[in-house]
Amino acid sequence: MSVHKLLLLPGDGIGPEITAEAKKVLAFLNETGAARFETQTGLVGGAAYDVHKQAISEADMELAQAADAVLLAAVGGPKWDGVPYEVRPEAGLLRLRKDLGLFANLRPAICYPALAEASSLKRELVDGLDIMIVRELTGGVYFGEPKEIIDLGNGQKRGVDTQVYETYEIERIGRVAFELARKRGNKVTSSDKANVMKSGLLWREVITALHKREYSDVKLEHMLADALGMQLVRWPKQFDVIVTDNLFGDMLSDEAAMLTGSLGMLPSASLGAPDAQGKRKAMYEPCHGSAPDIAGKGIANPIAMIGSLGMAMRYSFDLPKAADAIDAAISAVLAQGLRTADIKGSAASTVSTSEMGDAIVRELGGILA
Ligand code: IPM
């Protein structure tokens, strides 16, 4: 049986608590003999800064490079507000994305029927929602140079970030979106600000050409990013796959997450290009942050984290049965009415982080038996 090497990076805030629940799922899968997972654990974010004065150490970067996949929980918190910009917690996350070449970020926004009440939109708008946001993750304004604050010497300063995209970057993320659409609703909405940005103009040109050349069987539409933000709350079910740049993808995925009831529900996969053997570097993480306000209380929702592990089964370990089982187990506990505080809605009571994890493992047992 092949052994899957997974690097766990619990990070900060609620990170360690939700990682503990993902570990229960891994332990369960190991026990059933369905697959073998070997884990190592490293430090990232503020947790790494406290020990190494770096947002991630070189040794942990090496572990990440050597692993079949990385499972990262969350980084950041007010404790590290004052640390130098280069070593702030988020720098660890950005370095992992950049150095592992994880250009394709998949953020599925699925609204479980049992949770439609928890959404801020009306039930009929979100019930059964299933959108895949494909966010470009290693380019754009997050990494463009120059990126600086210059002292102009006249009492004024100038802050500069650079939005930059090249043809190959747009093409490879476009390809990921079109390929995914073919296995889903066969529709791609590409989002940019071609009306004000040169990089947006190029984005639209490259996506249009790629579509014409290789994917004309898929329905393609272009939508300006502001309009897409509006359409997401007006009629979200019109979307199937949304492909967009790093910054718009960051904002639109938070917005889409909330449609599903809670940010605590959304998993994500960040993938690199396939190598000669078809293997991709990959990192899996919940879309939510470290939630320092509720850290240590045992009330965080572990579902996005466990769902991220499910995505690892699908996209890194070629274990679609385990992935489906994890999704079904999450769906089942929600249908039974189990709720953590963030998705309480009108429920009479809530369960803790570890009770939610235990319930999902119990369901898995039934599903995989
Ligand atoms: C996300 C987060 C990160 C981002 C932060 C923590 C740097 O918001 O993964 O969406 O902006 O990409």
Ligand code: MG
């Ligand atoms: Mg974000």
